[in-house]
Amino acid sequence: MTGQTFIFATRLASNSPDAPGGGSQSDVVLETKPKTKRPPLYKVMLLNDDYTPMEFVVHVLERFFGMTHAQAFEIMLTVHKKGLAVVGVFTHEIAETKVAQVMDFARRHQHPLQCTMEKE
Ligand code: TYC
Numbered sequence: 001m002t003g004q005t006f007i008f009a010t011r012l013a014s015n016s017p018d019a020p021g022g023g024s025q026s027d028v029v030l031e032t033k034p035k036t037k038r039p040p041l042y043k044v045m046l047l048n049d050d051y052t053p054m055e056f057v058v059h060v061l062e063r064f065f066g067m068t069h070a071q072a073f074e075i076m077l078t079v080h081k082k083g084l085a086v087v088g089v090f091t092h093e094i095a096e097t098k099v100a101q102v103m104d105f106a107r108r109h110q111h112p113l114q115c116t117m118e119k120e
Contacts, residue, residue, distance in 0.1 A: 040119060042095035043086045046102075047114040048079050056111055061087060064101050089120060 044065075046057065054076055061072035065088050078085040090098060095117040106113035 039091045041089050042092055042117045043120050044088045044090060044095050044098050044115065044117050045084050046075075046079050046087050047116065048083045049112050049114065052106070052111040052113040054080065056106075056109065057113065060102055060105060060113070064098055064105070087115075 046060075057076040057079065058069065058072045061067045061075055062069060065072075067075065075085055075087060088095075088098065099115045099117050102113070102115035106115075
């Protein structure tokens with residue numbers, strides 16, 4: 001498990017050995033280490049089906065996932081051959097938005113294209 005906050009003690013300069021108490025005292029300072037935590041990530045996947053046109057899937061990948069035509073064509077073919085492919089990895093809110101955008105766009109064009117998300 002990563003991303004914990006640590007509290008650690010730092011010993012500062014010892015007192016003089018001639019000081020009362022035999023010089024065994026030292027100052028202890030508590031410091032909190034600032035720690036940024038990475039958010040959980042989610043894979044967004046496109047699923048194959050027998051009806052959505054290939055050009056439509058390519059368009060979806062260009063429009064919602066910022067791919068070039070060549071990248072989009074390659075990923076579309078991977079989905080077509082393997083059944084699914086990860087098309088991007090995002091934080092929860094962005095992944096949810098991508099899935100909703102793709103599902104809504106497919107529905108409006110009356111294609112059965114399915115887009116899902118899964119924790120990485
Ligand atoms: N299998 C579809 C066809 O042959 C193309 C397709 C590719 C559909 C990827 C969905 O996510 C998909 N027309």
